[in-house]
Amino acid sequence: MFAVSSSGRPIPPGRPTDVLAEAHRVLGDLPERGIGADAALARVTTVLADWGVDLASPFAAAHLQPPPLAVAVAADALASAGNASLDTYDSGPAAIAVERWVVAALARLAGFDADADGVFTPGGTLSNLTALLLARDAAAARLGLDVRSEGVAALPDPVVFCSELAHFSVARACAALGIGEHAVRPVSVDSHRRMRPDTLASMLRAGGTPVAVVATAGTTDFGSVDPLPELAALAREHGAWLHVDAAYGFGAVFSAKLAGLVDGLALADSVTADLHKIGWQPAAASVLLVRSASLFAPLERSVAYLNPEDDRVEGYDGTLGRSLQTTRRPDAVKVAATLLALGREGLGALVDRCHELAGHAAALIAADPAFELVGGVTLTTVVFRYRPADESLADEVNARLRRALLRAGEALIGRTEVDKVTCLKLTLLNPNAREADLVALLALVREAGSTAERLVEGAA
Numbered sequence: 493m494f495a496v497s498s499s500g501r502p503i504p505p506g507r508p509t510d511v512l513a514e515a516h517r518v519l520g521d522l523p524e525r526g527i528g529a530d531a532a533l534a535r536v537t538t539v540l541a542d543w544g545v546d547l548a549s550p551f552a553a554a555h556l557q558p559p560p561l562a563v564a565v566a567a568d569a570l571a572s573a574g575n576a577s578l579d580t581y582d583s584g585p586a587a588i589a590v591e592r593w594v595v596a597a598l599a600r601l602a603g604f605d606a607d608a609d610g611v612f613t614p615g616g617t618l619s620n621l622t623a624l625l626l627a628r629d630a631a632a633a634r635l636g637l638d639v640r641s642e643g644v645a646a647l648p649d650p651v652v653f654c655s656e657l658a659h660f661s662v663a664r665a666c667a668a669l670g671i672g673e674h675a676v677r678p679v680s681v682d683s684h685r686r687m688r689p690d691t692l693a694s695m696l697r698a699g700g701t702p703v704a705v706v707a708t709a710g711t712t713d714f715g716s717v718d719p720l721p722e723l724a725a726l727a728r729e730h731g732a733w734l735h736v737d738a739a740y741g742f743g744a745v746f747s748a749k750l751a752g753l754v755d756g757l758a759l760a761d762s763v764t765a766d767l768h769k770i771g772w773q774p775a776a777a778s779v780l781l782v783r784s785a786s787l788f789a790p791l792e793r794s795v796a797y798l799n800p801e802d803d804r805v806e807g808y809d810g811t812l813g814r815s816l817q818t819t820r821r822p823d824a825v826k827v828a829a830t831l832l833a834l835g836r837e838g839l840g841a842l843v844d845r846c847h848e849l850a851g852h853a854a855a856l857i858a859a860d861p862a863f864e865l866v867g868g869v870t871l872t873t874v875v876f877r878y879r880p881a882d883e884s885l886a887d888e889v890n891a892r893l894r895r896a897l898l899r900a901g902e903a904l905i906g907r908t909e910v911d912k913v914t915c916l917k918l919t920l921l922n923p924n925a926r927e928a929d930l931v932a933l934l935a936l937v938r939e940a941g942s943t944a945e946r947l948v949e950g951a952a
């Protein structure tokens with residue numbers, strides 16, 4: 493794993509204003525005459541090393557943001573040095589070939605057949621947006637409409653279904669695409685936090701133009717995976733596009749032990765897979781996979797200065813017609829290097845190790861009366877709460893203790909809300925962390941909880 497920080501802490505101590513002031517002090521004013529590459533790099537390195545986040549620390553466990561693999565970092569630097577772009581053949585022939593190779597490999601891992609296709613995007617948010625654009629235009633085409641030229645108002649009463657735990661980017665995509673956030677129908681989840689197919693079935697019968705069912709394979713907090721085969725059958729029955737947001741959960745395909753969790757991915761029309769989450773890539777390494785290359789048709793473009801039709805007929809084409817971007821950096825290069833270096837088995841071992849660490853953390857939390865375990869482990873996250881003696885103070889104590897750990901620079905843990913209650917979260921994506929690190933991390937949380945409890949009680 494690659495680390496830049498030298499502070500020995502997961503995050504710098506102090507307040508955000510301290511970091512801002514220190515970073516600006518080191519950078520200094522914009523010079524009239526440059527200070528030279530060595531001095532410039534030294535300054536930037538100092539800022540990042542002394543005031544940055546250290547994801548290689550075993551006490552960095554807040555977000556779906558892993559320490560990147562050194563091989564991926566090296567390949568990414570190589571890709572940057574080449575500065576190829578993927579929009580046209582002549583802006584990056586090798587980069588395009590590498591992306592084709594990675595997309596085919598990932599599509600095969602998902603269970604898709606040879607018709608499948610895909611494209612890298614700048615993140616899961618953008619992969620979800622692109623998928624919903626394709627879904628919107630496919631729904632319009634089924635009604636004989638062309639929203640690309642007529643506008644989305646032509647589409648009568650569009651509706652999009654997703655679980656109440658779906659990532660917020662689904663609603664935001666609907667807003668951006670003119671479908672409107674009001675068109676999003678959150679479907680309730682069962683006791684395992686998976687979308688309920690029976691509820692979806694009755695909601696689908698309630699009317700409207702069903703644009704898409706968005707299943708989540710790996711909810712952000714709990715890692716829960718919606719029942720993909722059942723949802724696929726319902727989407728098919730109602731003529732809706734099935735998108736699976738597997739931004740977090742896709743990485744399960746690398747593990748022989750966990751791959752069964754995401755069975756049914758290949759029943760989808762499209763899948764979001766983020767290798768900058770489970771995949772240990774520097775951001776961004778998000779891929780939107782589609783069941784068939786023909787599904788990219790709404791993005792098709794022939795532009796005189798990039799890919800004129802006669803060039804395309806001769807095979808001189810890039811990936812402009814698969815993406816909302818024009819210039820597009822070769823993010824697939826680092827993924828190709830990683831897949832080759834580690835193979836499926838090597839990545840699977842990293843997934844299994846993080847899953848094992850999450851199971852261990854959950855057991856420690858469940859056995860500790862200072863904590864309440866809020867949900868079981870599916871992938872690599874553990875949701876829990878610190879339990880103050882006075883339950884009515886729990887939300888404030890949990891919020892404060894996390895900020896106190898941040899301010900001390902001691903531990904970087906996640907925060908979320910479950911059933912309107914403030915919770916803490918460990919997102920364990922550092923395969924080099926040890927069981928003893930988890931014991932020490934939870935001791936820090938317990939101690940910060942007890943201090944926060946005293947402060948909140950004192951203020952009450």
Ligand SMILES: Cc1ncc(COP(=O)(O)O)c(C=O)c1O
Binds near residue numbers: 615617740
């Ligand atoms: C389930 C899910 N989908 C989408 C996203 C968005 O991904 P990104 O941050 O790469 O845009 C996230 C981010 O955590 C996520 O957990």
